[in-house]
Amino acid sequence: MGSIFTLCIIRDDDKVLFQKRYKSPFKGYWNAPGGKVEIQESPKEACIREVYEETGISLNSIKFRGVMTVSDTTKKIDTEVLMLFESNSFQGELISSNEGEVDWIELDRIYESSIVPESMTYLLPYITDYEGIITGKLVYNRQTLEICDISLQS
Template structure:
C-alpha cells in the first residue's frame, strides 16, 4: 500500500530456490508436472510465507516437496523482471537461493505437481526443457559463491 496515495500497489513475488547437494555431488532437481511450464526442469522452489524467514521457508518447502531435511544456508539472490514485446512489465520476481548439504530422509520421487531426481550439471543442461534463469546461475551456485544478480528479460 502506498500510504501517501492510499493505493494498493502490486508487489514482487518472493520465493526460495533450493540447491540441495547429495553425497555424490549431484543436485536435487524437479520436473514440473503441472501447468504452466509442464515438463520443465529446475530446482525445488516455493513461496516465502508471511512471517517466515528464508531458511524456514526453505526447510518447509524441502520437506513438503521431497521428504528431505538438510543443513541449509543462504547462497544468493536473483531478481528477474519479465517484460512483453511492448516493454510492459509482466512479472517481478525475487528468488532467494538456499544451499543445502547432507540431505537426510527418504526422498519422495513424486509429490504434488513435480517429479524429483538427483542430476549432475551435465545431465541437467542436457534436458531439453529447463528454466533458463537456473542455467544462468549454475556457475555461481557450483562455485559456492554468494551472489546477487538482476536481469531484465524481454519475451
C-alpha cells in the same frame, strides 16, 4: 512489492536433486525445489518447508547463496525476488509430490538446455563452483530469458 521465492540446490556428490515441474512456471522442465515465502515466514524457513513438501527431504543445514530479481517485460506485475540456497546435508526418503517428479540428476546433464530452464544453466555454476554471494537479475519476455545479469560478491 512482488512475491519472494526460494530456490535450493541440494547436492549429493556429483548429483543435484531436481524436480520435473507439473505446474507453471517452467512446466515440464527439471528445476531445483523451492517456492513462495508465506506470511510470517523467513526465506530460510520457506526453503526448508518447500524442499520437504516437494521432495520428502529434510534439510539439516542450508547456506544462503544470494538473491536475484525476476521480472517480465510484458507483464504489469511487480518484480519478484528469488532467494538462493544450497545444501548437502539432508535426510529422509525421496518422494514426488503434486508439484512434480523428483530425482537425482548428474550435474553434467543439467547443462543440456532441453531439460532445464535456461536461467538454471547460468545460475548453477555460480552456486556449485564458487563460495561468494550471488546477486543479479533475470528478465523475461513472454517466458523467454532476455537478460541474465549475475555478479559474485566475495
